Amino acid sequence: MSQTSETRIIIAGFGGQGVVLTGNLVARAxxxxxKNVTGMVAYGAEMRGGTAFAAVIVSDEEIxxxxxxxxxxxIVLNQPSLDKFEPDVAAGGLLLVNSSLVKRGPRRKDIDxxxxxxxxxxxxxxxxxxxxxxxxxxxxxxTGLIGRKSIEKAVxxxxxxxxxxxxxxxxxxxxxxxxxxRLEKAASKLQAGK
Amino acid sequence: xxxxxxxxxxxLLVEAAIEAGCRFYAGYPITPQNEVPERMSWxxxxxxxxxxxxxxxIAAINMIFGASAAGARCMxxxxxxxxxxxxxxxxxxxxxxxxxxxxNMQRGGPGLGNIRAAQGDYFQAxxxxxxxxxxxxxxxxATLQELYDLTLNAxxxxxxxxxxxMILGDGILGQxxxxxxxxxxxxxxxxxxxxxxxxxxxxxxxxVVRTLFLHPADGLMKHNLHxxxxxxxxxxxxxxxxxxxxxDAEVIIAAYGISGRAAKGAVKxxxxxxxxxxxxxxxxxxxxPSDVYRRAAERAKSFLVVEMSxxxxxxxxxxAIECRRPVAFLGxxxxxxxxxxxIVEQIRRLANEKSKPSTARGKR
Amino acid sequence: xxxxxxxxxxxxxxxxxxxxxxxxxxxxxxxxxxLGNPFAGLTxxxxxxxxxxxxxxCPDLAIEIEDDSPSADxxxxxx
Amino acid sequence: MEFHRPRTLKNVLxxxxxxxxxxxxxxxxxxxxxxxxxxxxxIGTAPVGCAVLFYNYFDCDIIECAHGRPxxxxxxxKRMLPDxxxxxxxxxxxxxxxxxxETIHAANRGENITVIFVNNAIYGMTGGQMAPTTxxxxxxxxxxxxxGKHGEGGPIRICxxxxxxxxxxxxxxxxxxxxxxxxxxxxxxxxxFEKQIAGKGFSLVxxxxxxxxxxxxxxxxxxxxxxxxxxxxxxxGVFRDR
Numbered sequence: 001m002s003q004t005s006e007t008r009i010i011i012a013g014f015g016g017q018g019v020v021l022t023g024n025l026v027a028r029a030x031x032x033x034x035k036n037v038t039g040m041v042a043y044g045a046e047m048r049g050g051t052a053f054a055a056v057i058v059s060d061e062e063i064x065x066x067x068x069x070x071x072x073x074x075i076v077l078n079q080p081s082l083d084k085f086e087p088d089v090a091a092g093g094l095l096l097v098n099s100s101l102v103k104r105g106p107r108r109k110d111i112d113x114x115x116x117x118x119x120x121x122x123x124x125x126x127x128x129x130x131x132x133x134x135x136x137x138x139x140x141x142x143t144g145l146i147g148r149k150s151i152e153k154a155v156x157x158x159x160x161x162x163x164x165x166x167x168x169x170x171x172x173x174x175x176x177x178x179x180x181x182r183l184e185k186a187a188s189k190l191q192a193g194k
Numbered sequence: 195x196x197x198x199x200x201x202x203x204x205x206l207l208v209e210a211a212i213e214a215g216c217r218f219y220a221g222y223p224i225t226p227q228n229e230v231p232e233r234m235s236w237x238x239x240x241x242x243x244x245x246x247x248x249x250x251x252i253a254a255i256n257m258i259f260g261a262s263a264a265g266a267r268c269m270x271x272x273x274x275x276x277x278x279x280x281x282x283x284x285x286x287x288x289x290x291x292x293x294x295x296x297x298n299m300q301r302g303g304p305g306l307g308n309i310r311a312a313q314g315d316y317f318q319a320x321x322x323x324x325x326x327x328x329x330x331x332x333x334x335x336a337t338l339q340e341l342y343d344l345t346l347n348a349x350x351x352x353x354x355x356x357x358x359x360m361i362l363g364d365g366i367l368g369q370x371x372x373x374x375x376x377x378x379x380x381x382x383x384x385x386x387x388x389x390x391x392x393x394x395x396x397x398x399x400x401x402v403v404r405t406l407f408l409h410p411a412d413g414l415m416k417h418n419l420h421x422x423x424x425x426x427x428x429x430x431x432x433x434x435x436x437x438x439x440x441x442d443a444e445v446i447i448a449a450y451g452i453s454g455r456a457a458k459g460a461v462k463x464x465x466x467x468x469x470x471x472x473x474x475x476x477x478x479x480x481x482x483p484s485d486v487y488r489r490a491a492e493r494a495k496s497f498l499v500v501e502m503s504x505x506x507x508x509x510x511x512x513x514a515i516e517c518r519r520p521v522a523f524l525g526x527x528x529x530x531x532x533x534x535x536x537i538v539e540q541i542r543r544l545a546n547e548k549s550k551p552s553t554a555r556g557k558r
Numbered sequence: 559x560x561x562x563x564x565x566x567x568x569x570x571x572x573x574x575x576x577x578x579x580x581x582x583x584x585x586x587x588x589x590x591x592x593l594g595n596p597f598a599g600l601t602x603x604x605x606x607x608x609x610x611x612x613x614x615x616c617p618d619l620a621i622e623i624e625d626d627s628p629s630a631d632x633x634x635x636x637x
Numbered sequence: 638m639e640f641h642r643p644r645t646l647k648n649v650l651x652x653x654x655x656x657x658x659x660x661x662x663x664x665x666x667x668x669x670x671x672x673x674x675x676x677x678x679x680i681g682t683a684p685v686g687c688a689v690l691f692y693n694y695f696d697c698d699i700i701e702c703a704h705g706r707p708x709x710x711x712x713x714x715k716r717m718l719p720d721x722x723x724x725x726x727x728x729x730x731x732x733x734x735x736x737x738x739e740t741i742h743a744a745n746r747g748e749n750i751t752v753i754f755v756n757n758a759i760y761g762m763t764g765g766q767m768a769p770t771t772x773x774x775x776x777x778x779x780x781x782x783x784x785g786k787h788g789e790g791g792p793i794r795i796c797x798x799x800x801x802x803x804x805x806x807x808x809x810x811x812x813x814x815x816x817x818x819x820x821x822x823x824x825x826x827x828x829x830f831e832k833q834i835a836g837k838g839f840s841l842v843x844x845x846x847x848x849x850x851x852x853x854x855x856x857x858x859x860x861x862x863x864x865x866x867x868x869x870x871x872x873x874g875v876f877r878d879r
Contacts, residue, residue, distance in 0.1 A: 013594075014593065014594045015654075016594075017594070024371070027200060027371055027372075028200060031198070031200050031373050036372075036373075037200075037372060037373065038370055038371065038372040039370060039371040039372070040366065040369060040370045040371075041369060062458075063372070063455075064455050064456060064458050064459025064460075064462065064534060065455050065456040065459050065533070065534055066366060066370045066372070066452070066455065067366070067456075067531050067533075069533055078594050079592055080592070080593075101590065101594060119590075222734075222735065223730070223760050223763035223764075223766040223779075224763065225762070225763055225764075228763045228764050228766065228778075231766065231779050232764075232766065232778040232779055234779075235778070235779040235780065235781055235787075236781045236782075239787060245779075245787065246788075247766065247767050247779045247789065249734040249735060249737060249769065250704075250705065250734065250735035251735075275703070275704070305701075306685065306689070306701060306703070560638070560639075568650060570654070570655035570656075571655050572655035572656035572849070572856035573656075573855075573856055573857060574656060574856055574857070574860065577856075577857055577860065578815070578816050595655065608638055608640075609638075610638060610640040611816045613640045614661075614816050614819050614820070615661070615815075615816055615819065616660070616661075617651075617653065617656065617657055617658060617659065617660030617661050618650070618651065618653075618660050619642050619646065619660065619664065621640070622640055622641050622642065623638060623639055623640035623641075624639060624641075625638060625639050
């Protein structure tokens with residue numbers, strides 16, 4: 001997506017939506033695939049009350065700079081995060097939106113959008129906390145950056161350490177996110193803003 | 195091959211310290227290094243060591259003073275405002291020639307500042323901070339692999355030279371995660387026996403660890419001369435620096451720590467445009483690799499210093515090359531991160547200016 | 559008549575008001591506000607006694623009571 | 638009855654987590670300032686901790702202090718401006734760990750200032766480490782086996798400790814974990830300011846407060862934690878009144 005092999009990713013949402021965990025999973029899956037990866041999260045007071053975000057860079061080469069200013073992909077889990085990061089996405093990039101918590105349509109014509117009802121999926125699975133995994137499923141499907149096997153392995157690894165009982169519902173959300181997401185290509189967009 | 199692990203910098207630091215045999219840690223919570231005391235609180239007991247959450251940074255550094263005098267490999271960590279509080283204790287530890295490792299995951303200052311990463315504590319780290327003539331060995335890792343490796347080595351430098359060693363990181367280094375190989379610890383130096391520690395004088399003469407030299411009149415002077423001899427020896431012996439594409443470089447970037455990563459990316463990008471750029475990145479800023487910069491100045495046309503402050507490190511670069519080449523400056527304090535593109539822009543400007551010497555128009 | 563107002567946009571969804579209401583007539587919404595929180599509201603407004611217990615407990619000053627009746631007690635209003 | 642935002646609190650959303658007690662304590666302090674009509678001659682000191690952004694919420698003069706130093710800063714201000722009302726607003730780390738010395742000595746001098754001490758038995762801002770007031774057995778991110786297993790000592794009871802000094806004029810411990818407690822806390826906060834206005838010397842109100850986020854409890858469970866666990870360790874009441 002950029003001139004180098006690097007893909008810069010931002011994951012944003014409100015505290016408690018599992019932004020950090022999502023970034024961790026992407027990083028782990030990239031590591032499983034033998035890629036270089038860096039992860040950064042917003043921390044401390046920056047994350048309280050406001051939008052929390054994680055930045056992940058995946059690359060085939062050595063990663064120079066761990067900060068992400070212009071993401072190639074942004075995963076936004078709520079409305080304030082959409083407002084904050086939509087303008088930052090690189091032209092030709094991808095914005096992945098939790099459509100359950102977002103009330104408006106796209107504002108840019110030069111990027112692709114993926115819509116995934118992540119919170120609705122989570123609610124239907126009986127656990128609001130797994131909305132992030134639904135979004136992650138959509139990410140895996142539409143970017144092809146990391147393989148499905150790798151992300152599933154990352155989920156299993158991480159939850160075997162944290163909370164094994166949660167593995168199944170997270171995998172279910174991942175899967176549902178892949179199935180229920182919808183890609184809206186930049187080129188096919190005739191009208192901007194609903 | 196060593197196991198590749200995925201940790202945050204602060205967590206990896208703990209693993210490295212414990213691997214290096216650190217068995218005493220005292221600290222006080224402060225963002226962005228909270229993961230250090232948090233992980234220490236359970237990893238130290240597992241390793242048979244001691245973790246203490248001190249009531250203040252002042253208390254923490256004095257606990258280190260005691261633990262080191264008792265012979266332990268020990269460490270404290272904090273971030274900028276907390277490191278300021280520790281300065282009194284650091285001066286005492288340096289005066290008493292006790293080994294220890296002090297980690298500063300810098301944040302924005304001055305004052306309470308903010309919790310974004312910054313490099314504004316450079317002067318404090320390399321020029322003093324506390325009172326009196328003393329020096330810290332100051333290590334500046336830029337990647338988590340370097341953080342791990344330099345932390346292992348830091349305990350050796352501290353014991354070998356009987357001197358406090360500072361790991362000068364920043365909020366990004368502490369908070370970022372990237373894979374690193376977890377090498378087992380092997381001493382890199384032939385470590386002297388700790389014949390100065392206080393462990394009870396059974397079977398030997400009693401000892402004193404002191405920093406007060408009232409008598410005779412020249413006692414403190416002698417002590418200072420002895421310290422200066424040691425510092426000169428460290429300067430002769432210790433130089434850690436990465437030179438990247440410097441052989442034919444016309445524009446040399448000088449940067450350390452996290453700024454150095456962005457600078458490296460910028461050098462690569464500039465090279466793709468056909469500009470002969472190179473990077474000299476110290477992994478240790480005291481002693482400063484002055485000779486490396488001096489040699490580079492014989493060939494390079496100009497220098498560009500990039501740092502996350504309003505110009506501290508730049509002074510040492512200028513001193514090192516004795517102002518024989520123009521030195522441009524790109525830096526801001528308070529949590530600004532240099533972007534690769536900003537650095538490349540400066541490199542382009544300098545490359546175009548190369549025919550006109552001494553016209554450096556740094557932002558400084 | 560007094561008016562009790564719940565400011566949904568200020569509500570962080572802690573539910574402490576639900577816990578302390580002597581009439582047990584406060585509930586959290588199913589839907590989420592812009593902050594992503596469920597928000598508090600009255601289930602049976604007619605039974606509200608305007609005791610302000612919920613407001614006292616609310617950490618986010620999301621509940622206010624106005625009273626334009628002549629006997630209104632202004633003891634907790636501003637200077 | 639009417640029930641509104643106190644004049645002294647700005648109309649902004651706080652950064653505090655859902656169910657955090659700071660918002661309640663802010664209201665009580667602001668109401669006391671309103672009711673005493675002292676807003677325009679009051680100067681607050683902001684601590685380091687969750688209330689570090691205190692100055693965004695209070696519409697009176699505020700000075701931001703280094704961690705633990707508010708009583709010393711307040712001393713300097715009060716001595717220079719004896720007719721102003723100076724209060725500190727401090728958490729448990731600020732007041733009872735890094736600033737213990739400043740607290741004890743300001744109290745011992747009988748410094749004519751008011752200290753609002755919010756005790757939630759945890760370090761909130763930095764993410765849930767042990768506080769000096771963390772109770773025995775309580776989990777925190779730096780006491781993963783519960784406080785007391787590795788020589789951390791027990792909770793420091795500030796009101797009891799300061800009761801041993803001659804200096805304080807007023808010491809009371811209250812809570813904000815129920816409507817009844819809040820009413821009592823409101824009276825205590827107001828009384829602490831009245832002591833200062835009357836020139837009686839050092840006044841301190843310790844407020845037991847909730848931190849659901851770092852206790853890893855729901856707001857409802859956090860209220861129970863204060864009522865059942867904290868009050869047992871930190872008995873409520875007046876420790877000094879003269």
